[in-house]
Amino acid sequence: MNGGETSNRPAPGSSPAAPAAPASPAAPAVDRQSGLHRRRVLAGAGLFGLGAGAGTGVTMGTQRLLPERADPVEAARRAALAPVTGDGVHQPGIAERAPAHLVFTAYDLTAADPAAARAALGTVLRAWTDGGRTLMRGASQSGASQSGASQSGAVQIGVAGVGREAAGLGSAGLTVTVGIGAAALRRAGLDARLPGPLADIPALPGDRLEATRGGGDLAVQVCAEDPMVAFAAARQLGRLAADLVRPRWVQRGFRRTAAAAADPTATPRNLMGQLDGTNNPRPGSAQFDLAVWAAGGPAWMRGGTYLVCRRIRMLLESWERLTEDARGEVVGRRIDDGAPLSAPPAATGGGEDTASDFAARGPDGRLLIAENAHIRLSNPQFHGGIAMFRRGYSYDDGLDATGEPDSGLFFLAFQADPRTAFVPVQRTLAASDALNTFIRHTASALFAVPPAPPAGGYLGQSLLEEA
Numbered sequence: 001m002n003g004g005e006t007s008n009r010p011a012p013g014s015s016p017a018a019p020a021a022p023a024s025p026a027a028p029a030v031d032r033q034s035g036l037h038r039r040r041v042l043a044g045a046g047l048f049g050l051g052a053g054a055g056t057g058v059t060m061g062t063q064r065l066l067p068e069r070a071d072p073v074e075a076a077r078r079a080a081l082a083p084v085t086g087d088g089v090h091q092p093g094i095a096e097r098a099p100a101h102l103v104f105t106a107y108d109l110t111a112a113d114p115a116a117a118r119a120a121l122g123t124v125l126r127a128w129t130d131g132g133r134t135l136m137r138g139a140s141q142s143g144a145s146q147s148g149a150s151q152s153g154a155v156q157i158g159v160a161g162v163g164r165e166a167a168g169l170g171s172a173g174l175t176v177t178v179g180i181g182a183a184a185l186r187r188a189g190l191d192a193r194l195p196g197p198l199a200d201i202p203a204l205p206g207d208r209l210e211a212t213r214g215g216g217d218l219a220v221q222v223c224a225e226d227p228m229v230a231f232a233a234a235r236q237l238g239r240l241a242a243d244l245v246r247p248r249w250v251q252r253g254f255r256r257t258a259a260a261a262a263d264p265t266a267t268p269r270n271l272m273g274q275l276d277g278t279n280n281p282r283p284g285s286a287q288f289d290l291a292v293w294a295a296g297g298p299a300w301m302r303g304g305t306y307l308v309c310r311r312i313r314m315l316l317e318s319w320e321r322l323t324e325d326a327r328g329e330v331v332g333r334r335i336d337d338g339a340p341l342s343a344p345p346a347a348t349g350g351g352e353d354t355a356s357d358f359a360a361r362g363p364d365g366r367l368l369i370a371e372n373a374h375i376r377l378s379n380p381q382f383h384g385g386i387a388m389f390r391r392g393y394s395y396d397d398g399l400d401a402t403g404e405p406d407s408g409l410f411f412l413a414f415q416a417d418p419r420t421a422f423v424p425v426q427r428t429l430a431a432s433d434a435l436n437t438f439i440r441h442t443a444s445a446l447f448a449v450p451p452a453p454p455a456g457g458y459l460g461q462s463l464l465e466e467a
Helices: 036-044 072-081 114-137 182-187 227-240 286-292 324-331 374-378 422-432 434-438 461-465
Strands: 101-109 175-180 218-224 245-254 305-314 393-399 405-415 439-449
Touching: 101 114, 101 182, 101 227, 101 405, 114 175, 114 182, 114 218, 114 227, 114 461, 218 227, 218 305, 218 439, 286 405, 324 374, 324 434, 374 422, 422 434, 434 439
Parallel strands: none
Antiparallel strands: 101 218, 101 245, 175 218, 175 439, 245 393, 305 405, 305 439, 393 405
């Protein structure tokens, strides 16, 4: 599952600046009926609110309101709802903090003729480029745009009857991320421009893949802190390309919300109760850039990334029959605080960020982190230092035909080359991971995620227009 060794920390610069000092309130008008005049006089003398003292930021000497100290937790919550603009180099929805709700839709082009498919691919990418920009600004949710015509003339966001699902809501940290599958390039006669890392993921031991849940010509990842915003944005993007593509599969997912979390910056838990995200490459770091962004290959993908999607069903009934200690041995980490089993107790400094000591042994001579523990087999030090950036979501799709819960992890991993990252790691995990008893890989897909478009351009433009 690759879920135990990653950490979805907020991207550097994603938190808003500390709030500005509140302006001193204007003096109220004289109102002898309500006594406001008396309150104004007392405030001017430094007496009004004296009981609150420093708690209100009032100083008796100058009667000035001092800036409130920035609250990092509250700042993280505000950041979760703020519009996302991206960095102009990479598509949004990768390095930013993952919002609470996901709608991931894979599409197939409807055109069968290569020339028609190529033309349709260009039209769809233009539409989603412009539509995504508008949606992330919050124009359609607020009803601010009634025509929304794009530069290409292909997009109309916020027209009457469209996008009213989220009327009155802000952007809620909405991100739109577009991917292109190898099948789309083949369908459009662009086989010669297929990048090597987009090679089909080979069959892997233990896979129980359902063809109707995987693959696809195109993909749109929509994330938002509010479920109605995510739903409305995904629906609008589907409408924009309705005549040129048909949905192949949809996966909805969720995480804890910023509002519910005691600390929105802490590593979230998955449905198995384990911290899912420890030891992830940190956005903005050299390790992240090396692990995620494509540096070579065709020009149209330089600065982009490759996204592996895996639908991983968790056999929760079996998992929950284990004791917490037994669950920790399967993962290689304590379930309560996420510390590796080689770490000292929390009371003496051990914690989630303590480095794993894979050689450490207990008094009985046994390895503290078992040879088949998930974090050992997935750790980059056993794979030549190769890492991925995981940004998965939990899912709950109700009951299957036998009445068992169909729940688990929609695993999303961004990487520079799946051939050297996901594929070898998953082969190792499939062979001997103790977690295999409690999970099933039921779907798989791979998409190229191009870099952000140039000013005035569209996603994948150089793919379609280069000589």
